Amino acid sequence: MNSVETANELTELLAGQNIKEQLSVAQLVEKATSRNEAILTADGAVRALTGKYTGRSPRDKFFVEEDCSKDKIDWGKVNQSISSEVFDNLYKKVVDYLKAKEEVFVFKGFAGADEDSRLSIRVVNEYAWHNLFAHQLFIRPSQEELANHVADFTIVSAPTFKADPAVDGTTSETFIIVSLEKKIVLIGGTEYAGEMKKSIFGIMNYLLPEQGIFPMHCSANVGAEGDVTLFFGLSGTGKTTLSADADRKLVGDDEHGWSDKGIFNIEGGCYAKTLNLSAEKEPEIFNAIQFGTVLENVVVDEATRIPNYDDAQYTQNTRVAYPIQNIDNIVDPSVAGHPKTIIFLTADAFGVLPPISKLTKDQAMYHFLSGFTSKIPGTERGVVEPEPAFSTCFGAPFMPLHATKYAEMLGQKIDEHEANVFLVNTGWSGGQYGEGSRMKLSYTRTMVRAAINGKLDNAFKKEDKFFGLQIPSEIDGVPSNILDPRNVWEDKDKYDATAKKLAGMFHENFKKFGTVAEGILKNGAPRV
The missing domain is CATH 3.90.228.20 (Phosphoenolpyruvate Carboxykinase; domain 3)
Incomplete structure (x- = not known):
């Protein structure tokens, strides 16, 4: 299957009567709850459970080995290769699988707050709550931008489609496959929404250096005088806590680019851990949980629908996804010097x-x-x-x-x-x-x-x-x-x-x- 055939398959899918494109937050909340994908919490957030996959699946993540990128990627245990034949076969199966669904949800937006280097993205989801997640995490277009939107990359996500490793050439039922040539991310077999966010970040880490832009896994804030600080750190080091400073405005909490003009946030939202979250310890995150935010694997009281952030019944990796605008002290748009x-x-x-x-x-x-x-x-x-x-x-x-x-x-x-x-x-x-x-x-x-x-x-x-x-x-x-x-x-x-x-x-x-x-x-x- 060449690039033209791949594009034609996608065009046929997106022309279907079952496509629900660019639904509002309220509409997606209605869809997610009415389809029993999620429940509504007392504060208006949507709580979804992701089953046995409560985090990323690094052993099931691949780049297609293609002429355009095979000599550039640092192949190994992190960047695993997979053949075009495996990708093409799975892609056809997933597209056919989604065509048969009663509803499929599409979000159009951007990655990168710098308009000169941003990536136009399209996210095609089997689940309404996954599409809501994409709406909250990526940069949302204006009506004018939406009218002229042409996707540079497309995520196709079908969490209930499970691969057969013996037939499909994967390592398990789960797969996250990036084709840089065909500009598609194919996801199946996992309900963990974070795979979409990190796949786009990986693509930006491939594309931005070619433009002379340094991609960074860090948070960033800016002072009253325009002075910018970056915070790099792995989980548990205090990156989110220290970058949230009442005297400084937040540019972004996780992914940034550094160009000749300055820095910019790659995302339009935040994907924060919620274990032991409280209004006293992390008021910015706690207060950002509002109507339409997405809670992953958080325990919720059945009667009151109040979340219990101290309960790790499902996983230690409980999460919330919300638009950065839910935080008061931010730079908007998310660019700085x-x-x-x-x-x-x-x-x-x-x-x-x-x-x-x-x-x-x-x-x-x-x-x-x-x-x-x-x-x-x-x-x-x-x-x-x-x-x-x-x-x-x-x-x-x-x-x-x-x-x-x-x-x-x-x-x-x-x-x-x-x-x-x-x-x-x-x-x-x-x-x-x-x-x-x-x-x-x-x-x-x-x-x-x-x-x-x-x-x-x-x-x-x-x-x-x-x-x-x-x-x-x-x-x-x-x-x-x-x-x-x-x-x-x-x-x-x-x-x-x-x-x-x-x-x-x-x-x-x-x-x-x-x-x-x-x-x-x-x-x-x-x-x-």
């Missing part, structure tokens, strides 16, 4: 990294490629002591190109705009997990604000001997003794041994980059 401050967040459960340190450009590229945080006991089965977790570029599952391409773009941006980069440890101090204590959020906020406001420009006068990191001597509002992590360990020899152990883990992880990152390794790696 060039960042002057970049924060890398890590939750070091070994307790040896400084609570804040300043990075050279090479160190920034090194730690960006490393993407370090820690797993702590209890987070996963079998984790009984702190374990390192490395996710390249703070988002390895979504990076189709070789990681060094993204690191080089980061280095160029740091040079061009003289951005300051800080590594902030929101993890443990005075000992590793189980011995020391977690860094106080109030101290971390004070340090981050001081870094953003330029109050630390002359504060870094000491170098950590294990990691080569610059440590500040004092910060107003933060006890000086905690700034050098070795000071707060009672057993200094144990600190030294633990620091050497973690430094060795960094070196071991970096071996996967081989000789292509030798310069970064030489000047940015831990000293031991």
Whole structure:
């Protein structure tokens, strides 16, 4: 099946009488509840359950091996290849499957708030609540934009269509397949809506570098003077919490591009975790849950329809999807200038990294490629002591190109705009997990604000001997003794041994980059 035949199949599908295109939020809420896909909660949100798939399925995600991209993609365990024949066969089956459905839902919109580089997208859904999710997460078009909308990429999602691996050539009943040549994302066998969001992010991570734009898995905010800060960090490091600052406006909470004009949000909404959510701890997210937002796998009281965010009956990965406009303190449209401050967040459960340190450009590229945080006991089965977790570029599952391409773009941006980069440890101090204590959020906020406001420009006068990191001597509002992590360990020899152990883990992880990152390794790696 060539590109023309693929387009013809899609055209025939979208011309069907069963197509419901660009329904409003209210209409999609009605459809989702009347079709028993979801229930309405007390605050007007739609709650859906996703069955056995409550998160992404990375082993079932593929790129089609095609002439246009096969020499560019960094093939391996993350970016798995699949043949055109497998894609074509499944695509035909899924399209025929959807043609037979009583209703199919279509959303047209955009990815990328920068109009010069945005991607026009179309989302074709079997489920109304999936289409509502797309409406809330992607950028919604104006009536004029909708009239002239021509899709660059199309998502075709049929969660109840299950593949037969023996016949269809997949690894399981689930598949997420991206054809960059035919500009289609094909999803089946999973009801987890996040696959749509992350598939488009992966496509943007492939396309934007070709335009000289640096794609980033980070949150971003901007101050009253237009000063922009980026926050990179894996789950549990405090990215969402620290980027939500009453004194600064949110640009976006998860995906951004950095062009010659500045930064822009790739999305039109937020996809936040809700486990243990409360109005006191995270008021912005809590108050953003309004009519038409989508709750995934959240426990809801059958009688009152009040969500219980503390109950993880279905999964730890409970989520809410809402338009960014549900947050008061935002930049709209979601664009801003060039960042002057970049924060890398890590939750070091070994307790040896400084609570804040300043990075050279090479160190920034090194730690960006490393993407370090820690797993702590209890987070996963079998984790009984702190374990390192490395996710390249703070988002390895979504990076189709070789990681060094993204690191080089980061280095160029740091040079061009003289951005300051800080590594902030929101993890443990005075000992590793189980011995020391977690860094106080109030101290971390004070340090981050001081870094953003330029109050630390002359504060870094000491170098950590294990990691080569610059440590500040004092910060107003933060006890000086905690700034050098070795000071707060009672057993200094144990600190030294633990620091050497973690430094060795960094070196071991970096071996996967081989000789292509030798310069970064030489000047940015831990000293031991």
